[in-house]
Amino acid sequence: MLSPDFIRDKVQTIIQLPALPAIAEEVVEMVENPKVSASMIGKVISTDQGLTTKVLKIANSAFYGFPKKISTVDFAIIVLGFDALREIVVSISLVSALQKKSDATFDVKKFWDHAIFSGVIARRLARDLGYRVSGEVFVGALLHDMGISILHQYFNTEYRKIIELVQDPNITWRQAEESVLGVTHAEIGGWLAERWNFPPTLVEAVAKHHTPLDAVENPELVSLIHCADVLAVRLSDDPAEFDREAEFNPDVLQRLQLDDPMLMEGYMTTYRNILQSDMRQFESMFTNAKV
Numbered sequence: 001m002l003s004p005d006f007i008r009d010k011v012q013t014i015i016q017l018p019a020l021p022a023i024a025e026e027v028v029e030m031v032e033n034p035k036v037s038a039s040m041i042g043k044v045i046s047t048d049q050g051l052t053t054k055v056l057k058i059a060n061s062a063f064y065g066f067p068k069k070i071s072t073v074d075f076a077i078i079v080l081g082f083d084a085l086r087e088i089v090v091s092i093s094l095v096s097a098l099q100k101k102s103d104a105t106f107d108v109k110k111f112w113d114h115a116i117f118s119g120v121i122a123r124r125l126a127r128d129l130g131y132r133v134s135g136e137v138f139v140g141a142l143l144h145d146m147g148i149s150i151l152h153q154y155f156n157t158e159y160r161k162i163i164e165l166v167q168d169p170n171i172t173w174r175q176a177e178e179s180v181l182g183v184t185h186a187e188i189g190g191w192l193a194e195r196w197n198f199p200p201t202l203v204e205a206v207a208k209h210h211t212p213l214d215a216v217e218n219p220e221l222v223s224l225i226h227c228a229d230v231l232a233v234r235l236s237d238d239p240a241e242f243d244r245e246a247e248f249n250p251d252v253l254q255r256l257q258l259d260d261p262m263l264m265e266g267y268m269t270t271y272r273n274i275l276q277s278d279m280r281q282f283e284s285m286f287t288n289a290k291v
């Protein structure tokens with residue numbers, strides 16, 4: 001069995017590991033800095049023609065619902081805001097860094113459907129609950145299962161062993177991961193987020209998405225992502241195997257100051273159609289943004 005330390009070292013040092021493009025890191029940092037203006041960020045994005053085109057396509061999609069045509073990055077930032085810009089730039093970069101071909105054991109479409117669905121749900125939940133930084137929630141939810149993609153690509157022998165083990169209906173995905181690796185995809189994803197220099201709150205959100213009560217950096221963010229993940233699985237007709245049995249920890253509701261345990265059920269019923277249509281719009285936006 002590989003040791004968790006070995007896996008951590010490997011995740012943080014393999015050269016071929018997907019790198020987040022430097023420009024995306026730069027934009028994420030600039031958005032955090034209160035002294036940075038829209039036109040300063042616009043200038044950085046404009047140095048990359050491919051990124052500029054994609055940002056404009058997404059900014060003009062139905063998902064953001066702006067009635068007039070947005071033809072410059074500066075204008076996109078002004079009308080959509082820094083938060084939306086950050087979610088657009090990071091999403092584009094992640095999709096291009098992690099997207100790989102499907103094979104018999106990994107369904108790329110299902111993987112991204114789950115990531116995007118979790119992102120749009122987390123975003124809406126955050127807004128409804130008055131959480132301040134919805135861009136951060138979106139990025140965290142979009143990223144939360146990237147450990148699975150890393151496992152499939154860089155620890156393929158172990159990944160196949162996990163798939164083999166879960167054929168036994170008495171073994172859950174998490175148990176299989178723990179017996180083969182000694183860690184789970186959540187921790188592995190957290191190590192990648194560290195390698196990408198993501199802020200500690202986002203690293204934690206990825207690493208603790210299945211154990212939200214262990215969060216210390218930002219329990220509210222982790223709780224939101226945990227809820228969005230479980231909702232995305234439950235609202236999906238054919239959820240990805242790795243999260244199919246993901247358990248909902250109802251104690252997170254307390255952390256979000258939602259005392260009524262029936263609230264999640266109600267939320268699912270009320271929002272099912274809205275969330276599914278958000279998801280379709282977001283998905284088509286990505287398909288259209290591939291240039």
Ligand SMILES: [Fe+2]
Pocket residue numbers: 144145185186209210242243
């Ligand atoms: Fe997960």
Ligand SMILES: [Fe+2]
Pocket residue numbers: 114118144145229243
């Ligand atoms: Fe998930």
